[in-house]
Amino acid sequence: MSNGLALLSIFVLSVFVGFEVVAKVSTTLHTPLMSGANAIHGIILVGAIAVASNATSNLQLILAIIAVLLATINMVGGFVVTDRMLEMFKGKKKEAK
Amino acid sequence: MNRNLYDLLGLIAAVLFIMALKGLSSPKTARRGNLLGAGGATLGTILVFWAPGSAHKHLGLILAAIAGGVIVGVPAARRIQMTQMPQLVALFNGVGGGAAALVSTVEYLKLGKSATTAEILATVFTVVVGCISFSGSIITFMKLQELMTTRPVVFPGGRFVIAGTLLGVIGTATWVINSGGTSPLLIMGGLALLFGVLFVLPVGGADVPIVISLLNAFTGLTVAASGYVLQATLLIVAGTLVGASGTILTRLMATAMGRSLFGTLFGAFTAKPQESVGASEVRPVKSGSADDVAILLNYAQRVVIVPGFGLAVAQAQHTVRELADLLTSKGIDVAYGIHPVAGRMPGHMNVLLAEANVPYEQLVEMDEVNPTFPQTDVVLVVGANDVVNPAAKTTPGCPIYGMPILDVAQAGNVIFLKRSMRPGFAGIENELLYDPKTTLLFGDAKDSLTKVVSALKAL
Numbered sequence: 001m002s003n004g005l006a007l008l009s010i011f012v013l014s015v016f017v018g019f020e021v022v023a024k025v026s027t028t029l030h031t032p033l034m035s036g037a038n039a040i041h042g043i044i045l046v047g048a049i050a051v052a053s054n055a056t057s058n059l060q061l062i063l064a065i066i067a068v069l070l071a072t073i074n075m076v077g078g079f080v081v082t083d084r085m086l087e088m089f090k091g092k093k094k095e096a097k
Numbered sequence: 098m099n100r101n102l103y104d105l106l107g108l109i110a111a112v113l114f115i116m117a118l119k120g121l122s123s124p125k126t127a128r129r130g131n132l133l134g135a136g137g138a139t140l141g142t143i144l145v146f147w148a149p150g151s152a153h154k155h156l157g158l159i160l161a162a163i164a165g166g167v168i169v170g171v172p173a174a175r176r177i178q179m180t181q182m183p184q185l186v187a188l189f190n191g192v193g194g195g196a197a198a199l200v201s202t203v204e205y206l207k208l209g210k211s212a213t214t215a216e217i218l219a220t221v222f223t224v225v226v227g228c229i230s231f232s233g234s235i236i237t238f239m240k241l242q243e244l245m246t247t248r249p250v251v252f253p254g255g256r257f258v259i260a261g262t263l264l265g266v267i268g269t270a271t272w273v274i275n276s277g278g279t280s281p282l283l284i285m286g287g288l289a290l291l292f293g294v295l296f297v298l299p300v301g302g303a304d305v306p307i308v309i310s311l312l313n314a315f316t317g318l319t320v321a322a323s324g325y326v327l328q329a330t331l332l333i334v335a336g337t338l339v340g341a342s343g344t345i346l347t348r349l350m351a352t353a354m355g356r357s358l359f360g361t362l363f364g365a366f367t368a369k370p371q372e373s374v375g376a377s378e379v380r381p382v383k384s385g386s387a388d389d390v391a392i393l394l395n396y397a398q399r400v401v402i403v404p405g406f407g408l409a410v411a412q413a414q415h416t417v418r419e420l421a422d423l424l425t426s427k428g429i430d431v432a433y434g435i436h437p438v439a440g441r442m443p444g445h446m447n448v449l450l451a452e453a454n455v456p457y458e459q460l461v462e463m464d465e466v467n468p469t470f471p472q473t474d475v476v477l478v479v480g481a482n483d484v485v486n487p488a489a490k491t492t493p494g495c496p497i498y499g500m501p502i503l504d505v506a507q508a509g510n511v512i513f514l515k516r517s518m519r520p521g522f523a524g525i526e527n528e529l530l531y532d533p534k535t536t537l538l539f540g541d542a543k544d545s546l547t548k549v550v551s552a553l554k555a556l
Contacts (some may be wrong), residue, residue, distance in 0.1 A: 007328065014334050017341070022346055022349075025122035031445065042138060042193055043161075063203050069198070072167060073137050076170040077171065079131060
């Protein structure tokens with residue numbers, strides 16, 4: 001299998017996994033789930049670091065460093081804000097017991 | 098690092114992401130799910146510093162940029178008030194989309210003439226969708242932060258401008274694919290940014306959270322496409338997971354709000370400037386004092402509290418709980434009627450009331466609370482409007498038409514705590530305000546509730 005095809009297979013299989021994992025989710029969790037997924041795509045940081053460490057011109061380096069900065073905000077901020085949302089739910093469950 | 102070991106650890110990070118999403122879809126495991134996701138992200142990030150075949154240059158600058166991102170991101174996420182969370186998520190999503198577009202651009206610049214057609218296609222996709230996600234998210238942020246009007250912005254001929262911009266994006270994309278080069282890519286990016294703005298401007302009211310979710314899915318797909326350009330499996334898996342689950346989530350949200358996804362997305366092409374029906378005439382309303390409200394509540398047997406965005410703005414969740422406790426102690430049956438999209442995001446009210454330790458059993462969802470309204474003596478609407486607006490049932494063509502509402506008009510009395518007669522987020526008049534059984538108490542929700550509580554204690 002060529003490299004391109006292997007990557008395409010990974011893509012297609014991931015689509016199905018993505019559909020499956022969130023198939024049954026209650027309305028209450030829509031926002032935290034959206035926020036958590038939002039943090040996960042902050043993984044673009046990995047790509048940003050990869051292009052920054054291989055930059056061959058100043059323009060590339062500047063753009064890549066901006067990407068690293070933005071991606072970090074997305075990832076770190078995203079996980080922290082999701083955790084804060086979910087913290088509130090934990091309080092609610094204690095109360096229910 | 099050994100290539101196989103590197104790929105294996107990358108696989109672990111990918112599995113952590115799948116478990117994170119799975120965990121986040123159930124209340125019991127949600128928090129753990131989020132931590133698993135953070136673990137996967139940390140693993141992936143540490144790993145890339147040992148990537149085989151990388152030049153590993155500019156380490157200092159990269160670490161400084163990461164530190165900068167943490168310094169900006171963490172305090173923003175920590176200090177943000179619950180009311181402002183949706184726009185922060187929108188903003189994070191936008192910068193992620195922007196980052197993905199930049200990453201692909203840099204890789205494209207570096208590959209130059211050696212880029213394959215597939216790589217160019219993936220780059221074009223990333224830059225276009227990443228730019229739309231970036232500018233669209235900034236507009237949703239500004240709408241939610243009320244830096245601009247929250248109503249749908251529709252201008253004459255708007256649909257032609259939007260269609261023209263879209264054609265321009267497609268045209269320049271073809272140009273990039275055929276001839277390569279930096280300037281076509283930049284022009285394409287610029288047009289995509291403009292399209293993102295035009296795409297979100299006509300969206301208003303309850304549709305905004307749906308658009309955030311959709312843009313979130315978009316960013317996921319751009320991350321996957323840039324993973325293809327960089328040949329990074331982890332990016333493909335994580336980005337695709339977010340793209341796919343985000344699409345499903347967007348559909349679920351749209352269904353929960355009774356909106357068609359198609360209508361939300363292509364509202365831009367079909368929206369007509371709203372004619373306000375009889376909004377200009379001044380009609381009498383019955384406004385009462387805190388004492389009137391307290392008396393109404395005191396002689397009720399069943400009270401349903403309907404919280405909305407006003408409650409969140411006034412941070413009145415603790416006061417409303419105090420009122421509910423007081424009523425319960427007088428033997429009155431109290432419940433909260435929770436509309437799935439009350440506030441500015443689905444589940445907003447659950448989060449807010451959970452913070453005030455409102456007992457879980459008192460939170461009743463729309464489908465369960467609606468049949469009980471005929472037996473309810475008093476409905477106390479705290480800073481909600483669109484979710485109880487009968488126009489959603491009676492006025493075809495209004496922006497919220499077809500959205501399921503809390504049928505509070507069935508109850509004996511309706512009390513609105515409102516700041517002013519200003520219509521809700523969707524910008525539509527609420528007929529219920531003029532109903533003879535409606536009493537209005539004007540003022541900040543927290544002040545009003547505090548006054549009602551002391552009036553009730555004095556009775």
